[in-house]
Amino acid sequence: MPMFWFSPAVKVETGTASRGYAVTNVQRAADFLLSWKHLGGPKWKLAAQACIRCLQGEIPPEDVRAPFEDAAREAGKLVEY
Numbered sequence: 001m002p003m004f005w006f007s008p009a010v011k012v013e014t015g016t017a018s019r020g021y022a023v024t025n026v027q028r029a030a031d032f033l034l035s036w037k038h039l040g041g042p043k044w045k046l047a048a049q050a051c052i053r054c055l056q057g058e059i060p061p062e063d064v065r066a067p068f069e070d071a072a073r074e075a076g077k078l079v080e081y
Contacts, residue, residue, distance in 0.1 A: 003027060004054055004061040010069045011079040020079035026054045026061050029068040032077070039075040047071035 009022035012032055023029050030051040033044060040048075047067040053059045072078035 004064070006061040006065040008065075010065060010072060012072045012077045013079055023068065026051050026064050029064060030055070033068070033071060036071070036075045036077060039077075041074050043067070043070040043074035 004026035005024055006026070007024065009024045010029070011020040011022050013019075014021045021032075023032060029047070033040075033048050033051065036044065047064070047070065050059065050064045050067040054061055054064050069078065
């Protein structure tokens with residue numbers, strides 16, 4: 001299965017001692033979104049829809065990055081550089 005890479009990475013908090021995780025592909029973005037489902041708001045829904053559309057071949061991976069970053073910010077999980 002292709003990874004559907006995007007760049008630059010979106011750095012998010014993981015809840016562990018490390019400072020964050022650099023998300024660089026749609027599958028990993030979807031994994032994080034699912035782990036934040038209880039925090040899901042409007043931006044989460046848009047990011048989840050973008051992941052699904054990309055995995056179905058409807059949009060390129062680059063179109064997932066911005067909605068995912070917005071969802072991470074909305075959930076308080078975005079690590080700002």
